[in-house]
Amino acid sequence: MDIQIQVNDQPVSAFLALPASGTGPGLLVLHAWWGLKPFIKQLCERLAGQGFVALAPDLYNGPTANTIDEAKALTESADWQRVGDTVMAAKDYLLAHPANTTQKIGVMGFSMGAYWTLVAATRAPQQVAAAVVFYGIGEGDWGKMQAKFLGHFSDVDEWEPLEGIQAMEKDMRAAGADATFDFYPGLAHWFFESDRPEYDPAAAELAWQRTVSFLRDNL
Template identity: 45%
Template structure:
């Protein structure tokens, strides 16, 4: 974990840089557990695939393995829109200023890879930071009702088949809204999976679905950012 100073704001996050020393920038937004090991590992795996990956700590040091506590932490952060938007904007600023990315001098765009809680924030920021975001990957989460018309990103959406946290109606509505806004969108639903199927430390983990989703994610990011 490192601290970064951007525009007078201090954020903490996990940064992974590829062996070759440079690559496109990707922001990883953690689920409601906080910035736990699975999401740091996502950064490491992105770096292995050639990306500079940064996961900001949106909970400012707090983590949990309890669904009830995670729900409370997530609900509290959802209410503090200025904080989480500010932290994510600052994290984007870190990547834009980092010599390892292809973004120094204002060239190039970023991608988001979000998980559950982080999905909603990634989708929101693809509109809020439209000119900076080329690609958005979400695992499990939807955000219907946003005005996606100003977004410039392509979208890759991974959903579980059996997911009480994400009604199929919500997923379908967001897909329709993205299509209506003319945005490139690809949706995959993984048979027999549940929410958190990608996270190895969860009982819902599905190794085959996680492998396939990751392969699709890496191919998508290279296509959109290289």
């Protein structure tokens, strides 16, 4: 369902999907630079079908993009402080929601949303139990991160070079993080997203099964 959350006393759009039981572990879903598109809403519904309370905040609060040029324009005009505030406000909203049954939530993000997933996991380590990222990386004090980590990556991603992914993996392991890095050979960025031409159904299904299993184990 389409809802609104309060961010710095201003309404921000979001999408909330509840499991049939009405309650379950909370999961924050952070979209890529395309904005809060139907794919993300459908993903929230799929996650609710697996028993999770899935909340996807609209990090742009309205605009969406269909092309790379449009997405670049959105990121160039974005208020990143507000985006960060939106992520943290959505986290707090989900933790307080009566449908959420856990004291720690999961966070899942795609590309740009992956970066903000890692921000949430390191800024609020006592509130995030599981972090799942697709394609994107970030920087942080991995020693502070209490969440278990699952990353889905390509080994030939032109948007996220392998060297950067491997460097983050090395840093996480050096900090003692509980991290799993899964690689999907030969695929392009956005391989999980069914509304993108880079979508790979077989890899997306494998990543989905791994993600659901990981979340069930850690939430």
